[in-house]
Amino acid sequence: MNSSTPAEEIYSRWERFRSLLQEHLPQAEGAFVFSRLNTFYFTGTSANGIFWVPIEGDPILFCRRGAERAAIETPLESIVPFSSYRDIENTFGDLSISLPSTIASEMNGLSWALSRSLTKNLPSIEFVPCDKLIAVTRAKKSEWELQILREAGKKHDKCLTQLLP
Numbered sequence: 001m002n003s004s005t006p007a008e009e010i011y012s013r014w015e016r017f018r019s020l021l022q023e024h025l026p027q028a029e030g031a032f033v034f035s036r037l038n039t040f041y042f043t044g045t046s047a048n049g050i051f052w053v054p055i056e057g058d059p060i061l062f063c064r065r066g067a068e069r070a071a072i073e074t075p076l077e078s079i080v081p082f083s084s085y086r087d088i089e090n091t092f093g094d095l096s097i098s099l100p101s102t103i104a105s106e107m108n109g110l111s112w113a114l115s116r117s118l119t120k121n122l123p124s125i126e127f128v129p130c131d132k133l134i135a136v137t138r139a140k141k142s143e144w145e146l147q148i149l150r151e152a153g154k155k156h157d158k159c160l161t162q163l164l165p
């Protein structure tokens with residue numbers, strides 16, 4: 001089985017999440033995802049950074065480390081280096097994107113110190129939590145994901161019923 005996430009799978013995840021954002025947080029113009037697990041889910045790469053998924057337009061992966069590897073692993077076209085939350089506003093400007101006034105944010109993926117730094121460096125932004133929407137997005141399994149689960153189940157069964165006894 002191929003270990004990389006297909007581009008169509010990644011795009012489908014973005015669209016499910018965007019749909020939930022529009023329905024449940026219509027005031028937000030996009031979302032920041034911080035945790036490595038959710039960043040991997042939405043991008044297909046485990047690069048260290050922040051994933052920005054706008055309601056419309058191309059997502060951006062702000063990459064602290066691993067940008068070269070991310071470029072190989074993800075179908076994302078916009079992978080930008082950053083070292084501080086201060087860089088986010090400048091990057092949006094460099095890409096001719098207006099910084100939204102309200103952004104949905106994964107709150108569970110941030111420590112207290114990092115959240116204070118984020119709000120300090122982006123003081124005009126209202127952040128609203130979207131952790132539940134990420135969980136709902138991840139809960140719906142595609143056929144590709146179901147196939148992986150079935151294969152894992154078969155291997156688990158073999159271990160429990162044939163190898164261990």
